[in-house]
Amino acid sequence: MLPLEQRIVEYIPNLRRYARALLRGNILASDDLVQDCLERALSRIHRWREGSDLRAWLFTIMHNVYANQMRRLTNGPQFVELTGDIELTDNTGAAEQQLKLRDLHHAIADLQNDQREILLLVSLEGLRYQQVSKILGIPEGTVMSKLSRARQQLRKVMAEPKPDHIRRVK
Amino acid sequence: MTYHISITHSDLQAYADGQLTPDRKREVEAHLKEHAKDAAIVEEYRQLNKDMHAIYDPVLTEQIPSQLSVQPRTKLRWRVAASVAWLMLGIAIGWQLQPTRLLLTENDNVFKKHLIQPAAFAHSIYSPEIRHPVEVMANEQKHLVAWLSKRLKSKIQAPDLTKRGYELVGGRLLPSIDRMAAQLMYQREDGNRITLYIRNGVWDNQVTAFQYSRYDGIGVLYWIDGPLGYAVLGSVDKEELFKLSEHIYQQLN
Numbered sequence: 001m002l003p004l005e006q007r008i009v010e011y012i013p014n015l016r017r018y019a020r021a022l023l024r025g026n027i028l029a030s031d032d033l034v035q036d037c038l039e040r041a042l043s044r045i046h047r048w049r050e051g052s053d054l055r056a057w058l059f060t061i062m063h064n065v066y067a068n069q070m071r072r073l074t075n076g077p078q079f080v081e082l083t084g085d086i087e088l089t090d091n092t093g094a095a096e097q098q099l100k101l102r103d104l105h106h107a108i109a110d111l112q113n114d115q116r117e118i119l120l121l122v123s124l125e126g127l128r129y130q131q132v133s134k135i136l137g138i139p140e141g142t143v144m145s146k147l148s149r150a151r152q153q154l155r156k157v158m159a160e161p162k163p164d165h166i167r168r169v170k
Numbered sequence: 171m172t173y174h175i176s177i178t179h180s181d182l183q184a185y186a187d188g189q190l191t192p193d194r195k196r197e198v199e200a201h202l203k204e205h206a207k208d209a210a211i212v213e214e215y216r217q218l219n220k221d222m223h224a225i226y227d228p229v230l231t232e233q234i235p236s237q238l239s240v241q242p243r244t245k246l247r248w249r250v251a252a253s254v255a256w257l258m259l260g261i262a263i264g265w266q267l268q269p270t271r272l273l274l275t276e277n278d279n280v281f282k283k284h285l286i287q288p289a290a291f292a293h294s295i296y297s298p299e300i301r302h303p304v305e306v307m308a309n310e311q312k313h314l315v316a317w318l319s320k321r322l323k324s325k326i327q328a329p330d331l332t333k334r335g336y337e338l339v340g341g342r343l344l345p346s347i348d349r350m351a352a353q354l355m356y357q358r359e360d361g362n363r364i365t366l367y368i369r370n371g372v373w374d375n376q377v378t379a380f381q382y383s384r385y386d387g388i389g390v391l392y393w394i395d396g397p398l399g400y401a402v403l404g405s406v407d408k409e410e411l412f413k414l415s416e417h418i419y420q421q422l423n
């Protein structure tokens with residue numbers, strides 16, 4: 001295996017984490033997205049320039065594949081994706097925290113797609129605003145304002161009372 | 171001089187994300203010392219970042235599915251052998267894939283274990299079969315659907331896919347983990363076959379949207395509609411599978 005391919009492999013966990021969060025916890029669909037992204041990356045490996053940021057390049061490809069999928073879906077019949085649920089592990093004294101994280105996951109899933117992408121690239125991947133702006137092909141100022149809107153939306157949702165918190169015991 | 175500097179919400183956000191220049195960072199730090207409200211916002215953003223890691227980081231340590239490999243494509247024969255072995259292993263161990271503690275696995279795992287995986291396995295066994303692709307042929311269609319309906323204790327129909335170029339070949343009854351399943355097979359003029367896999371299951375009468383997955387070249391489109399789970403499988407592209415599934419779905423409802 002070429003060293004570059006080896007280096008791409010090292011980013012698979014990151015790509016999977018991002019895709020999983022982006023596709024609202026849907027394991028199969030998100031691994032499919034990663035697979036499409038890897039296939040495309042390999043088919044264009046000759047276009048990658050040594051010295052440029054490999055991770056940013058992979059995320060750019062991931063974004064393009066995702067954007068194409070979204071375009072196809074909105075042009076055709078609507079297929080709503082399932083939001084996978086968080087599995088609660090009880091008896092740990094951390095049930096409240098688990099519920100909070102589950103609510104947060106749902107709140108992130110409900111964000112607009114572009115806001116969710118930006119939030120994940122910054123918060124999970126720790127990418128710089130400028131890198132995110134390049135990946136998504138939008139101005140840096142837009143990255144920052146959409147990020148801010150995403151976070152305010154999450155704050156708002158998380159502050160709402162959640163009456164449906166019934167403790168589930170496994 | 172800090173009182174001359176205006177600190178915007180963007181600064182607070184960039185500070186929480188660790189994206190400020192050292193100079194600007196010092197200015198924001200000075201500002202935060204005197205503005206508890208802004209300090210609280212920064213703290214909230216940092217906590218949010220931490221919580222997101224708590225939710226999604228378990229994915230990083232999951233075992234990477236074998237289909238996500240960057241290795242040069244191995245010979246088809248080996249890939250088929252490997253996939254069959256893999257599916258067998260899946261059945262043997264009942265898909266005891268390490269579940270991540272926090273992550274969103276419940277529905278996906280149920281569908282995988284009870285629907286997608288047995289459907290893909292059945293497809294890979296019977297769709298290449300030349301002499302005995304089905305148990306009951308299409309010329310006994312009435313008997314076929316009555317029989318399958320009786321055994322599955324649900325109304326099973328054989329949708330007509332001629333408009334999309336597929337003729338019914340027939341169907342069979344299959345064991346499927348804890349219950350029975352039905353497989354209907356359709357064939358295009360060029361010999362390409364798709365199968366419709368139906369079983370009732372453990373999914374509490376949910377209704378889901380169409381979901382797509384792929385197993386070594388076999389596309390799987392599946393959905394749950396009340397007691398029955400459906401999967402449409404074939405070596406056709408995603409769009410074609412969507413169209414077929416739409417067509418099937420409309421006839422069933």
